[in-house]
Amino acid sequence: MKGLLEICYLIGSVTFIIGLKMMGNAKTARKGNLIGAFGMTIAILGTIFLFRTDHTTVNTLKFVLIFGAIGIGSAIGWLTAKKVEMTKMPELVSMFNGMGGACAALIGLTEYEHNRGNIAALSFIVAGMVIGTISFSGSIIAYLKLSGKMDKPVRLPNYNSLNNIVLLLVVIASVYVVLQSLALPVFVIWILFVVAIIYGILFTVPIGGADMPVVISLLNSFTGLAAAFGGFLYDNKPMLTGGILVGSAGTLLTLARCKAMNRPLSNVIFGAFGGGSGAAAGEASEKGTVKDIQVSDLAVLLNYSKKVVIVPGYGLAVAQAQHVIHELEKLLEERGVEVKYAIHPVAGRMPGHMNVLLAESNVEYEKLVEMEDINPEFPQTDVVLVVGANDVVNPAAKTDPSSPIYGMPILDVENAKNIIINKRSMSAGYAGIDNLLFYNSKTSMFFGDAKKALTELVAEIKQL
Amino acid sequence: MEIFDFFVQNREMIYFIILAVFVGIEVIGGVPTVLHTPLMSGANAIHGVVIVGAIIVMLDTDPSNIFGLILGFLAVILGTLNVVGGFVVTDRMLEMFKKK
Structure with missing residues (x-):
C-alpha cells in the first residue's frame, strides 16, 4: 500500500501549492482554500490508514485515540472559527498558529528518546522542537497582546542583550544536546523545551502595538519551518512542501508588511516601538488648538460635498461601526456625493484586515482604494472622514525624523479641503504617538464613539 | 569529508528544498x-x-x-x-x- 500512500502525499503537496496560488486572486481565493483543505484531508487519511513502517503497531486503542483527538480538535477549531467576530480575527490566527507550533514541539519531545545517538535525526528533531516551541509561546503572547489582555509592551532593562543571550543559550544548548545525546539524561530535552518557551516570551513581549502583525506573520513562518523539519525527519513530502512553502511565503509577507511601514525587520524585532516617544507628545501639545464640529454642521458639510473619502482604522472595527459607515456611504451616494474608502496597507491589525471588515458589511470591493491610488485624489476631495485611524494619517511620518513612524508612507489627507476626525478622545494612537494633523487649521474633530456618532450623523443627514 | 557525503546522500532533498523555497516566493509574489x-x-x-x-x-x-x-x-x-x-x-x- 506504500504506492497508494505516495499518491495521497503527492495530491497533498500539489494541492498546497495550487491552493496557495489561487488564494492570491480575489476571484479564486475561496476555491483555493478549499482545495488546500481537500489535499490536507487526503494526506491525513492516507497517513492514518496507509502509513506503515517496521516500528508501526496498529491496534484499536490507537485508532480510538487518533480519531478521538481529531474529533476534539475539529469540534473546538470549527466552533471557535465560526463564532469569532471579524475584529478578533488576528488574535485567532495567532492562536491557531501557536497550536501548530505546540504540535511540532510535542513531536520533537516524543521522538527524542529513541533517536538518541543518531545525530542527523536529532538535529531535525531538536530544531523542529525548538522552533515550534518559540512559535508556540510567542504566539500565545501575541494573542494576549492583540486581545488586550496584555496591552503595555514590557521592557526589561537591556532587553536586547538579554534576548540575544537567551537566544545564544538556546542555540548552544541545542547543538550540545544533539551532539552529546547519549551522555546526557533524557530529560535535558524538557529543559531545552522550557528555555525555548522562555525565549519565545522574551522575543514577543517587548514588541508593541503596531508591530504585532509583523510578529504574527513571522511566527507563522516559524511554524512552517518547524513543520518542514518534521518533514526531514520522516522524509515526508507534504510536511516538507507545506512547511517550506509557508516558511518562505510567510517570510515574504512579513517583509511586505515591514516595507509598508518603511522599517527594516531588524528594527521591528530589536527597535523599541509601540511605547511611543514621550518627547514628541509633549511638543505637539503646543502646536495649536483643536477645533471640534457638531453633528448638524457635519451633516450639512457632507451633504453638499462632491467627493468624500473615508479613512477607516482599527477604531472603526472596535466600535463595530463598519455597518453604519456603509449606511452613511450609501446615503451620501444617493445624494449624489462620490464616496470612496482609502485603505492604508497597515490599517487594522493585519495586512488587509480593514478590507475583510468592510467586505463583511457589504461595501463594494471597487470602493476600497489602496494608498498609492487614492493619494493623488486628495486635492480634489472636499471632505476626508477619518474614523478610528491615527498613525496612518500622521504627518509626523514625513516631517519628524525623531518619530518612531518616520518614513512610513501615509495617506496624504492634509491635501483635502476639509479633514474630519472621529475619535473618542484626544488620546494617542495604537503606536502611542501624538498626531499633528489634529492641530491642522483644516481639521475638525468629531468626538464620540464611532458607531454612536455615525448613527447620529446618518439620522441628521436623512433629515436634510 | 563528512559534509560532502551528506550532500551526495541528500542531493535530491537539497534540490527539493531550494525549489520549494522559490515556489513559495513565486506563489505569494504580487498578491494585492x-x-x-x-x-x-x-x-x-x-x-x-x-x-x-x-x-x-x-x-x-x-x-x-x-x-x-x-x-x-x-x-x-x-x-x-x-x-x-x-x-x-x-x-x-x-x-x-x-x-x-
Whole structure:
C-alpha cells in the first residue's frame, strides 16, 4: 500500500501549492482554500490508514485515540472559527498558529528518546522542537497582546542583550544536546523545551502595538519551518512542501508588511516601538488648538460635498461601526456625493484586515482604494472622514525624523479641503504617538464613539 | 569529508528544498495587500500539515508507552485545531469577498 500512500502525499503537496496560488486572486481565493483543505484531508487519511513502517503497531486503542483527538480538535477549531467576530480575527490566527507550533514541539519531545545517538535525526528533531516551541509561546503572547489582555509592551532593562543571550543559550544548548545525546539524561530535552518557551516570551513581549502583525506573520513562518523539519525527519513530502512553502511565503509577507511601514525587520524585532516617544507628545501639545464640529454642521458639510473619502482604522472595527459607515456611504451616494474608502496597507491589525471588515458589511470591493491610488485624489476631495485611524494619517511620518513612524508612507489627507476626525478622545494612537494633523487649521474633530456618532450623523443627514 | 557525503546522500532533498523555497516566493509574489490577511490565514492552515507528523508519532509509539501515547494524542488535537480552525476561519474571511 506504500504506492497508494505516495499518491495521497503527492495530491497533498500539489494541492498546497495550487491552493496557495489561487488564494492570491480575489476571484479564486475561496476555491483555493478549499482545495488546500481537500489535499490536507487526503494526506491525513492516507497517513492514518496507509502509513506503515517496521516500528508501526496498529491496534484499536490507537485508532480510538487518533480519531478521538481529531474529533476534539475539529469540534473546538470549527466552533471557535465560526463564532469569532471579524475584529478578533488576528488574535485567532495567532492562536491557531501557536497550536501548530505546540504540535511540532510535542513531536520533537516524543521522538527524542529513541533517536538518541543518531545525530542527523536529532538535529531535525531538536530544531523542529525548538522552533515550534518559540512559535508556540510567542504566539500565545501575541494573542494576549492583540486581545488586550496584555496591552503595555514590557521592557526589561537591556532587553536586547538579554534576548540575544537567551537566544545564544538556546542555540548552544541545542547543538550540545544533539551532539552529546547519549551522555546526557533524557530529560535535558524538557529543559531545552522550557528555555525555548522562555525565549519565545522574551522575543514577543517587548514588541508593541503596531508591530504585532509583523510578529504574527513571522511566527507563522516559524511554524512552517518547524513543520518542514518534521518533514526531514520522516522524509515526508507534504510536511516538507507545506512547511517550506509557508516558511518562505510567510517570510515574504512579513517583509511586505515591514516595507509598508518603511522599517527594516531588524528594527521591528530589536527597535523599541509601540511605547511611543514621550518627547514628541509633549511638543505637539503646543502646536495649536483643536477645533471640534457638531453633528448638524457635519451633516450639512457632507451633504453638499462632491467627493468624500473615508479613512477607516482599527477604531472603526472596535466600535463595530463598519455597518453604519456603509449606511452613511450609501446615503451620501444617493445624494449624489462620490464616496470612496482609502485603505492604508497597515490599517487594522493585519495586512488587509480593514478590507475583510468592510467586505463583511457589504461595501463594494471597487470602493476600497489602496494608498498609492487614492493619494493623488486628495486635492480634489472636499471632505476626508477619518474614523478610528491615527498613525496612518500622521504627518509626523514625513516631517519628524525623531518619530518612531518616520518614513512610513501615509495617506496624504492634509491635501483635502476639509479633514474630519472621529475619535473618542484626544488620546494617542495604537503606536502611542501624538498626531499633528489634529492641530491642522483644516481639521475638525468629531468626538464620540464611532458607531454612536455615525448613527447620529446618518439620522441628521436623512433629515436634510 | 563528512559534509560532502551528506550532500551526495541528500542531493535530491537539497534540490527539493531550494525549489520549494522559490515556489513559495513565486506563489505569494504580487498578491494585492487586500488579500494578505486571508492569505496569511490560509498559509497558517497549511502548516497545520505538521499533524501528519503527530499521527506518525502515534502510529510508531509502542502501545505500552502510555506517556508517549498521551503526548501524541495531545499533538494530534493541537494539529487538528491548527488545520480545521485555520481553514474554516480563512473560508469565513473569503466568503465575504465573494458576496460581491
